[in-house]
Amino acid sequence: MTVVAHFLLVFGGLLAVVAGVGAVRFSTSYARIHAAGIASPISFLVAGLGGIIELDLVGAGYIVIAALAMLVTLPIGAHLLCRAVHRATDNAHLRIDDLTAAEHRREPNET
């Protein structure tokens, strides 16, 4: 196990701790979803990079595919969740709310 791989794995773990603490400590729903939705894929990427260095070609291929699949899909899920929160709750605490303004400007029949 090279030192770089050790460092990358532990750093991925630390980023996962950051994602967990962010998901627990933040006050509003948006911040929690943002923390969990952004920090956790990065933690998987960093840990996967450590894994790519260590494992043979087959393992590296699996990790690259999983990382690509996650990078493409998780932001969409996080975005949809935040939009669901926006529509489900009365966003009184938001100082700047562009989505509501944008939605009012649209014609009423457009979804």
Added chain:
Amino acid sequence: MITVALLAFAFAGLCGVYRLLKGPSLPDRIMALDLLLTSLMGAVVIDAVRRQDTSYLVLPVVLAIIGFTATVAAARFVEDEERFGSGAVNR
């Protein structure tokens, strides 16, 4: 050192479980489950490195796809509350 990384991913999972139990609204719970899935994926990678065995590395690929599909489906359900009308979302 690798056990430190595994413990870190386990801690992230515990935070996900805490948010899952406490989460005031449904989207929080959905994202908590997604956080659990992601930390499981990371733990599988680290365990594969620890055992120098790549047979289990299919699991993160499957989890990435399934986690996304579940999140999107649940987000659609949460969003169209008046059509499904389950009252799961506390206004």
